[in-house]
Amino acid sequence: MRSTRIDRRTLLLGAAGGALPLLGSVPAAAARLKVAALFAGKIDDRGFMQAGHAGLKLAAAVVSADLDVTQNVPPQPEALATALRELAQKKPDLVVAHGGQNNAAAKVVATEFPDVAFVVTQGNVTGPNLASYEVLQEQSAFLAGALAGLITKTGVVGHMSGIRVVPGLKGRAGYAAGVAHTNPTAKLLTNFSGNQDDDALSKKVATAMIAAGADVVFTMLNAGRMGAVEACRETGVPQIGNVVDWTTIVPDVFIASACADSGRAVFQAVADKAAGRFAAGHIRQVGLDTPEAVRLTMAPRVPEDVRTRIAAIAAEIVAGRLAVPHDWRGEEFPTPA
The missing domain is CATH 3.40.50.2300 (Response regulator)
Structure with missing residues (x-):
């Protein structure tokens, strides 16, 4: 398991829409990115889930992505795995599992769909097609x-x-x-x-x-x-x-x-996938060095x-x-x- 810290220059925009320093622009995709996302909670909770959803919406606007969102799934491994399978069966370019409660489910489901990229935000799991993006x-x-x-x-x-x-x-x-x-x-x-x-x-x-x-x-x-x-x-x-x-x-x-801001982890994962630099096999982290x-x-x-x-x-x-x-x-x- 490898860990790669996200330099603040690699962040594009915050979930609130404020401009941040940019390493390089996201190239225009030949086709719209298809992103499926799972939220084991309510996307209007004024907390972790809402921040993640805001980051997802911002990413979709910046990289021109189509979204398929599932929310309010009970945070039990079997329920999460079932929801992830349903999303992955539609063959999106990226499946985002928001929250570390998805670690076990994503680890299993990612092996079942080797041609689909998976990311767990606030997670600590990796694989050939699986990454974790974590805000510390x-x-x-x-x-x-x-x-x-x-x-x-x-x-x-x-x-x-x-x-x-x-x-x-x-x-x-x-x-x-x-x-x-x-x-x-x-x-x-x-x-x-x-x-x-x-x-x-x-x-x-x-x-x-x-x-x-x-x-x-x-x-x-x-x-x-x-x-x-x-x-x-x-x-x-x-x-x-x-x-x-x-x-x-x-x-x-x-x-x-x-x-x-967990939304920045979601945003960065989508932006990286669109730019061809998705960090499969890595855990990417950002902390106090990015205030x-x-x-x-x-x-x-x-x-x-x-x-x-x-x-x-x-x-x-x-x-x-x-x-x-x-x-x-x-x-x-x-x-x-």
């Missing part, structure tokens, strides 16, 4: 943890997620390490509830964490994030978001957001000395002097009944 959200999660460690007054901080996919576990590990980096004595409450999209459940978890002393909560959720927002708003506890800049969406609740894709945004109320500290930590990660771990072991916070 664990790096922005590390900064989120560092911020939580700096601003907590109770010495207790929370982390919430849903399903246990590799990117989510790596994000939790990064957050935990960031907390420990700036506040070694802080206590971490961490929970995977089993569902990314359940508002009622996420409100229960957030409320329980806050009752247990957490005075800042980091959420790695999709459509279920607003339940945690309600709990934080009712108690006055600040929240740190992820994927997009939540400080501009819900400014009264979010003090920061660990931005990691347009990965960064920690902070609300205006974050003190300047804290901002300076976070910037210094980010620089250490980019320079390779500070490693972001991918694993965390410890006791987890129970999901309320």
Whole structure:
């Protein structure tokens, strides 16, 4: 398994449509590219799935691609594999499986369709016709943890997620390490509830964490994030978001957001396929060295000395002097009944 970092010059456009530096233009294809995409969630979740879908739509506009999109598939390997087979049977040029929950299914289905290119975004699998394109959200999660460690007054901080996919576990590990980096004595409450999209459940978890002393909560959720927002708003506890800049969406609740634009991974995979440089057999990565894709945004109320500290930590990660771990072991916070 090989890993190739995406230089920021290879990115064409962000999912929000802003121009980025360009290595070379995408050549006009002789025929329209056919791209099939699977989203194991809702493409309007205001989170990971929506960011990926935005990147897909932008790519289709830039390289003139026809799209075949399947969404809201249960994140179980058998269901995902069935959906991927249905897409691959139509013989597209590229099948995009958005999210690391597709790792196992894509690995199997790609071998069944050797003439079709497959990519898993936020994945870690490869093959002769299979690549993974990954935005390193664990790096922005590390900064989120560092911020939580700096601003907590109770010495207790929370982390919430849903399903246990590799990117989510790596994000939790990064957050935990960031907390420990700036506040070694802080206590971490961490929970995977089993569902990314359940508002009622996420409100229960957030409320329980806050009752247990957490005075800042980091959420790695999709459509279920607003339940945690309600709990934080009712108690006055600040929240740190992820994927997009939540400080501009819900400014009264979010003090920061660990931005990691997964749409850029989708966009880059489609653009590479159109340009004849699709990285089959590789894992391509982009992190804090490309702040347009990965960064920690902070609300205006974050003190300047804290901002300076976070910037210094980010620089250490980019320079390779500070490693972001991918694993965390410890006791987890129970999901309320």
